Structures are given as structure tokens and as C-alpha cells.
Amino acid sequence: MDWGTELWDQYDIIEKHTQSGLELVEKYVKFVKERTEIEQNYAKQLRNLSKKYNLKRSGKDEPDSRFSSYQSFLDVVNEMNDYAGQRELIAENLMMNICIDLTKYLQELKQERKMYLIEAKRAQQSLESTYKQLDSSKKRFEREWREAERTAQYAEKTDQDLNATKADVEKAKQQAHMRSHVAEECKNDYAAQLQKYNKEQSQFYFNEMPLIFNKLQDLDERRVRKLAQGYILFSDTERHVMPIIGKCLEGITKAGTNVNDRNDTMVVIEQNKSGFERPGDVEFEDYSQGINRTSSESSLGTPKGPMDILGRNRSKNFWLFSKKSKPTVTEDFTHLPPEQRRKRLQQKLEEICRELQKEVDQSEALGKMKDVYEKNPQMGDPASLASQISQTSQNMERLTGERVKYEAWLAEALGRGETLHYKSHTFNNNGAHDVLGPDGAHSDESIPDPSQAIYAEFDDDFEDEELTAPIGNCTAMYSFPGASEGTISMQEGEVLAVVEEDKGDGWTRVRRNDGDEGYIPTSYVSIDLK
Structure with a gap:
């Protein structure tokens, strides 16, 4: 069954139905756009929420950073940020795969429908024009036939009139014959027009309009199928990111x-x-002893009466819930309790050693650079490095002095009268140093590799500047097209080098073995940092 056969006389209905179908597509596109805006606003609010509560992992300086509950809270916030990224991806895919695609397809359908309706109008106008010609020839035939009948009756009447001359009779017959001939021609013309109209x-x-109606039927069916695909995409778009959203929820768990x-x-x-x-037990204070003192005892110095003794002992009382005034911060951390003072002194000493190692590395780099300038004057003036070398030496002297000072304070805090010693090869090429603990054993603490020495370009081989060293590797859990500017595509299972960590925006910078770099969604990969 088709429209051309079953609905051959329902042009207005077909026109209205196809227009209603196109309006439904427009309505669905608006619906998806509003859903996209909701997703975008939701993702934006989640991003802002994550940013608001994403306290930086400041490490040692943050008292709460070492608590597992604190770190887990940061993990929850980061997972929520990744979840927001998936909502953004849903919004982007809905816009690209449904809104933009359906809008473009809708315009094509409108143009096609307009063309079919124009064809129908032309066919209708052609048929109406032929009908007008038929009606005109019919009326002419009717008019001429009546005129022919009238002239024939007049000729017969003239022929029977005894007073009419022969010339009048002949003239009337000729007129009747001419009108009869004209009427016959009009009759033939009318018959020809009628045949032409019936054929058109x-x-x-049976041909033109059924063909147009069937084309409109095909257009409408294609419109329905495309709309059905849009309904399915509406669900599939969210279903595709469900595994990653599940990963985010698993991360929160x-x-x-x-x-x-x-x-x-x-x-x-x-x-x-x-x-x-x-605090120990409070001792009994016998005030009677002060009364029985001999004059010889009291004459030896200023007598210490009962109130003096009581005031001295009261100062030693320790009240657990008393409010403590904020102590004055001192450089040697004596304002802290012994245990906390020892830890702060150790931290400070490690910081000084790291800074000193950097200055040592810089001094070595400046020395190499000076040697290069002396051997190759065209590369630079060795005298231009004098101020930097002098400044570095001053920094090393200052840091060395601070190190000795803090070593002494640390030894004091550890209960030893001797200063804390470092091995003679404390500062080596690796930037690590060995610490002898209070018991003379080697401490497990070591200083991580310092940043690369400056002026590294003046090494013996004069190598070109290298690419940023990777900080780890990652494995793609899902494929990513990388269609946007600045991104890079990847396939599931592909291993990439991590160049830059996620800074809270949901993207990680990676590099392929061939040198290509770009950003990928953090939630799409499993990252293993060095």
C-alpha cells in the first residue's frame, strides 16, 4: 500500500502530515539541546564543586595531608572531577551526533519536500490550464451552434416568405451554411480539447500525482527512521560512558x-x-620549718618564705585543659615540645642540605661553563660569569653555616653534647647525602635527585635540547579519537609516556614513541608514575 494509490485525493492531508513530521524533528532537536545545556551546567557545577574542595596536596607542610581520611577525601573530589568530565562528554556527543546531524538532515528534508510540492503545483496548474481551454472551446462551440441554428431557421423562414427576393433567400442560405461550418469546426475543436484534457x-x-505522493511517502519514512536513530543515540550516548562513570564510582568506593x-x-x-x-606527685611543703629557722641560717642570704616556695611550685603545675598562650616562634624551635622540635630541626636540616646541593651543582656547572668560554672565547666571556660564581660561593658559605648551626641544635635536641656529623663525601654527583643518626648508624633518609644543573647545554658533547623527560607511563583503557585541537588519539591498550600530570581539569599530557604529544582524558587511562 502506498500514498499514490490509497491517498490519491488527499493532497492537503499529505502536505499537512509531512509538515507535522518535520516539526516533530525540530521539536526533538530542541529537546536534546536543552538536555545538553542541563548536562553542561551540571558538569560545570561539579567542576566548580571539585575545584572548591580540591585542597592542594601540599605534603609535609599540611598537617592533615598525612591522614588517610584526608587523602581519600581528595581522591573522592578528583573522581568527582573525572565524573564531571564524562558529563561534559555526554553533552558534546549529544550535540554532535544528534543536534547538529539532525538539524542538517532536517534542512535537506525541507528542501526535498519543497521541491515535490512545487512539482505537484505545476502539474495542478497545467491541468487547470487545459481545463480552461476545454471550457473555452466548449462555450464557443455552444455559442456557434446556437448561432448556426438561428441562421438556419432564418434561412428557412426567408425561403418560405413570398415577399422575399431570390437574392435574399440565397444570402440567408449562404449565411446559414457558413455558420453551420463554423459550428462544426468548433465542435471538432471542443472534441479535441476534451480528448486532450481527459488524457492529461x-x-x-494515475501517474504524476501518485509519483509525487510516493516520493513524499519515501521522504516521510526516511524522516521517521532518522528520528528513531536519534532516539537510540540519545540512550547510547550515555550508555557508552557508563563504564568510565563506573570506574569513577569504583574509585570513590x-x-x-x-x-x-x-x-x-x-x-x-x-x-x-x-x-x-x-607531672609527678606534689610534695608536702612544711611551712613550720621556716618559723624554726635559726638566725644563723637566715643571715646567710635573703630568706625564702612559705609564699616564695608555694609560688615556685605552683609554676610547675601542669593543667591539661588550660588555655595555652601562643609561644614566640624562635629560630631553633625551642618554643616547641622536645619531640616536635626534633622533627622540625630534622626537616629544616634536610631543606638546607637540598639547597646546598643545588648550589654545589650550580657551582660545578658554572665552572664547566667558564672552562668552555676560556677554551672557546667566541662562545662567551669568562669574566661575565664572575658575579654568578661569587654569588654561588656566598650562598654555599651561608648554607654551610646554617647547616652546622642546625646540626648543633639537632644534636642538642637528641640529648648529645656533640654535633651531628655528615660523611666527608656528603654532597656527591647524585645530590644525595648520608646522615649519621644519634646512634652512629646510617639514616635511611636521602635527598632526592635535585633539578638538573643550569647551563647543561654546555656539556662536553654540546647536545641539542632534549624533550621533557617523561614522569611515568599510562595504558589506554578506552579508545579516544583526539578530534579536538591539542588532543592526541589513542587506541585501547596503547602505552604512552606521561609528560605532564592532570592539573585538575581532567586532562593529562602524553607522548608517543614517535614524538607526537597531546592531551587525553585522565579517566581514559591507567597511570603509573615513576
């Missing part, structure tokens, strides 16, 4: 299971242990 009418109703209450308790103890002993 048959062509119109993992963050909860990673919380270790016992570990957090130990961290609280480690961070806040004072090292003081608990």
Missing part, C-alpha cells in the same frame, strides 16, 4: 576502603607528641 487528467491522477583509622591515630600521635614526662 488521467496522466495527472576504593577511597572509602583506603581509610585506615589506626594509621590516622598513629599520625596524630607522631605529629603532636610533646616528649614531656607526666
